[in-house]
Amino acid sequence: MSSGKSILVDTSRCTACRGCQVACKQWNGLPGTKTKQRGTHQNPEDLSFETFKVVRFADGRTEDGKTYWYFFSDQCRHCIDPPCLDAIAGHVEGGGVRDESTGAVLYKDPAGKAPFEEVRAACPFNIPRQNPKSKALIKCTMCFDRITHNMPPACVQSCPTGAMVFGDRKEILELAAKRVEELKKSYPKAMALNPDDVRVIYIVTDDPKKYHEFAAA
Numbered sequence: 001m002s003s004g005k006s007i008l009v010d011t012s013r014c015t016a017c018r019g020c021q022v023a024c025k026q027w028n029g030l031p032g033t034k035t036k037q038r039g040t041h042q043n044p045e046d047l048s049f050e051t052f053k054v055v056r057f058a059d060g061r062t063e064d065g066k067t068y069w070y071f072f073s074d075q076c077r078h079c080i081d082p083p084c085l086d087a088i089a090g091h092v093e094g095g096g097v098r099d100e101s102t103g104a105v106l107y108k109d110p111a112g113k114a115p116f117e118e119v120r121a122a123c124p125f126n127i128p129r130q131n132p133k134s135k136a137l138i139k140c141t142m143c144f145d146r147i148t149h150n151m152p153p154a155c156v157q158s159c160p161t162g163a164m165v166f167g168d169r170k171e172i173l174e175l176a177a178k179r180v181e182e183l184k185k186s187y188p189k190a191m192a193l194n195p196d197d198v199r200v201i202y203i204v205t206d207d208p209k210k211y212h213e214f215a216a217a
């Protein structure tokens, strides 16, 4: 297999405009989700069968009393060795695949024969969701229909700040390492999350748990 593709999500450059979230819905023909005010700008509340990408908002105070407000554009990480596919394969042969050329992780179980809770529990990032009608498991496809036609994923294309970058995995890994080194000068805790294990690589400037419970594996 080639080294495939990767996405870098540099949260230090994210302004939480949610362009990526909307672009994902638009490209995938997903409807808006009815929500209510919950005392946060995060909207909708979580990923779902009709929301493959959600910008998470987290705020609080650091140990030295400073306020933080972090944004985390959450989605499937397209793991190098995807535990969700192992869980599906135990029940549905060929129910999920990892594309050879790009590395995108795709579900192929439209009848929803794989047990949802078992697959969801297998994912270290709590990503898979289920269509309540068809029972099919669903998540981000890395915009497989775009990336196999020389277009970047819709979320990456929409990002106005350069927080998201798509490219060959080797180049994205090099870019991530370089950016972390730059950020460490101002943010000693800066790090890339699970870069050896995932294709969607997040950079954070603080403890990943402050961004989201499942930010890092």
Ligand code: SF4
Residues within 6 Å of the ligand: 075, 076, 077, 078, 079, 082, 083, 084, 085, 105, 122, 123, 124, 125, 126, 127, 128, 139
């Ligand atoms: S992040 Fe979760 S759903 Fe996505 S490939 Fe990895 S294990 Fe599967």
Ligand code: SF4
Residues within 6 Å of the ligand: 013, 014, 015, 016, 017, 018, 019, 020, 021, 055, 073, 155, 158, 159, 160, 161, 162, 163, 164
């Ligand atoms: S489009 Fe870019 S800046 Fe806007 S929320 Fe998404 S990652 Fe952040």
